[in-house]
Amino acid sequence: MQVNALPLVEVQRQQIDAHAAPAIRRLLETRHRAPAGASAFGDVGEEIAGRGRGRGGGFAERKSAGDEDARQANVANDGSGIGSVRKMPRYSNMKAMPNFGSLRLRRSLCALAAFSALSAALAQDYPSRPVRIVVPSAPGGGFDLVGRVLAQKLGEQTGQAFVVENRPGAGTLVGTQLVARSAPDGYNLVVGGLSNIALNMGLYREPGYDSLADFTSAGLVVSHSYTLVARRDLPLASLAEVIAFARANPGKLNIGTSGPGTGQYIGAAIIAALTGVDIVKVPYKGAQPVYQDLLAGRVDLFYDNTTTTRPYVESGQVKALAVSSRERAPTMPKLPTLIETGVLDLEMETWFGLFAPARTPRAIVERLRAEVDRATRSADVRSRLEMGTGRSLRMASAETESFVRAEVAKWTGLLRKAGIEPE
Known part of the structure; x- marks a missing residue:
């Protein structure tokens, strides 16, 4: 027996949208209260907020029933239908996004690790000639x-x-x-x-x-x-x-x-x-x-x-x-x-x-x-x-x-x- 899941997904999407706008407002308020030097989302954040106030944008506050609803919505979405539900994880990802200084630090650490590995390899082969x-x-x-x-x-x-x-x-x-x-x-x-x-x-x-x-x-x-x-x-x-x-x-x-x-x-x-x-x-x-x-x-x-x-x-x-x-x-x-x-x-x-x-x-x-x-x-x-x-x-x-x-x-x-x- 075939079951049409779209009506169920639409109901869940509406429930998610009801929680999305307050969550995004809190995100933007946190951004404005952040100390100097903290990462900010600028126009991107405003655009996301606008989407949240409209059709949805798919940003859910990950609490109790909302978490379970979001999980089911993600399982049901095949990528061609309600794309906004697929965007839900971006809320938590952007919240933890590192600033550019952190990125440079990570790149420097990676370069240092690569240099150390190269030096160790050279030492293992040393001496390879007189x-x-x-x-x-x-x-x-x-x-x-x-x-x-x-x-x-x-x-x-x-x-x-x-x-x-x-x-x-x-x-x-x-x-x-x-x-x-x-x-x-x-x-x-x-x-x-x-x-x-x-x-x-x-x-x-x-x-x-x-x-x-x-x-x-x-x-x-x-x-x-x-x-x-x-x-x-x-x-x-x-x-x-x-x-x-x-x-x-x-x-x-x-x-x-x-x-x-x-x-x-x-x-x-x-x-x-x-x-x-x-x-x-x-x-x-x-x-x-x-x-x-x-x-x-x-x-x-x-x-x-x-x-x-x-x-x-x-x-x-x-x-x-x-x-x-x-x-x-x-x-x-x-x-x-x-x-x-x-x-x-x-x-x-x-x-x-x-x-x-x-x-x-x-x-x-x-x-x-x-x-x-x-x-x-x-x-x-x-x-x-x-x-x-x-x-x-x-x-x-x-x-x-x-x-x-x-x-x-x-x-x-x-x-x-x-x-x-x-x-």
């Missing part, structure tokens, strides 16, 4: 050692080659500038240390990069102290005696250095400045020529990396006066720190790590940090980096950033105090 690690010094020395030890281990862990490229020149400026200007894609890294990340910021007016703005750390791995040594026959047994003699005899003592910008030169200059003594600095092209004259008795003092001084101290060829680290060197437990001597309050360590250009995608930097951290868990890697006198470093990313910022500020201030003006 990675270059720039060492800003000649082969040999601390920078080169750290670069090669990490390159080998990271290559083993990732299955992709990490290639060391030595780029010496202008101290450590040339190699560091190269990476600062390279593509921030994770495939251009630099070995960073006290010299190129902290000291250069105070040594040069235009170093060609800003270590805090242009680089992000992928992890610090090792720190080495310095040791102040004297020629074996120097008739002064401690740092306190050396400083007392220098005060009484300005310019009578000398100290070898391996050139401006090096830790040896900076350490010697700061020690003299903080103690207020006049010790003549004798420049050399590297540490080995200094040792030749130190052993021959032509140079009185030398401030050098503890790893390098150790064999000379242990063999009795030179005399150790103090170590620059916060704690005593494990291999020379009887040697006091600079602070322990009571002569000056100075702690100085040359630290090393891996750095990437600042705009490298965060997901790739995090992947690098994880791989570097994994590498430094290896006892063999730690042993090779420490070389018997170093101290392994393992810091969280936030701690590393704070440490680097503090080092830049500290050494820039100390350089000025030592009278070393930027070139």
Whole structure:
């Protein structure tokens, strides 16, 4: 048996229309009472209100029986008949319509989510080709050692080659500038240390990069102290005696250095400045020529990396006066720190790590940090980096950033105090 549903729908439509006009008036009143910045419907709302006062427009107040009537009307409507009943849900939809600011926020959040997903995908595939690690010094020395030890281990862990490229020149400026200007894609890294990340910021007016703005750390791995040594026959047994003699005899003592910008030169200059003594600095092209004259008795003092001084101290060829680290060197437990001597309050360590250009995608930097951290868990890697006198470093990313910022500020201030003006 066929049933004609149109009469029933028409009755229901009339019932819906009876509720529609009051509901729309309340909607428009709410619009007028809305605070500044709230969404408004303007002429569209008035048009809807007019429809509500006329044939209907199909806007129902969703309450009790009205809800059930509207539901039945929607079921009965096939889209070709009483279209106004189909428009009923628009009332509640428009009431919740977001303003344009919300739409922009949603679009921004979607874009951010898409970018995060892309970054995560890149990190999963990283590295997909060889990675270059720039060492800003000649082969040999601390920078080169750290670069090669990490390159080998990271290559083993990732299955992709990490290639060391030595780029010496202008101290450590040339190699560091190269990476600062390279593509921030994770495939251009630099070995960073006290010299190129902290000291250069105070040594040069235009170093060609800003270590805090242009680089992000992928992890610090090792720190080495310095040791102040004297020629074996120097008739002064401690740092306190050396400083007392220098005060009484300005310019009578000398100290070898391996050139401006090096830790040896900076350490010697700061020690003299903080103690207020006049010790003549004798420049050399590297540490080995200094040792030749130190052993021959032509140079009185030398401030050098503890790893390098150790064999000379242990063999009795030179005399150790103090170590620059916060704690005593494990291999020379009887040697006091600079602070322990009571002569000056100075702690100085040359630290090393891996750095990437600042705009490298965060997901790739995090992947690098994880791989570097994994590498430094290896006892063999730690042993090779420490070389018997170093101290392994393992810091969280936030701690590393704070440490680097503090080092830049500290050494820039100390350089000025030592009278070393930027070139």
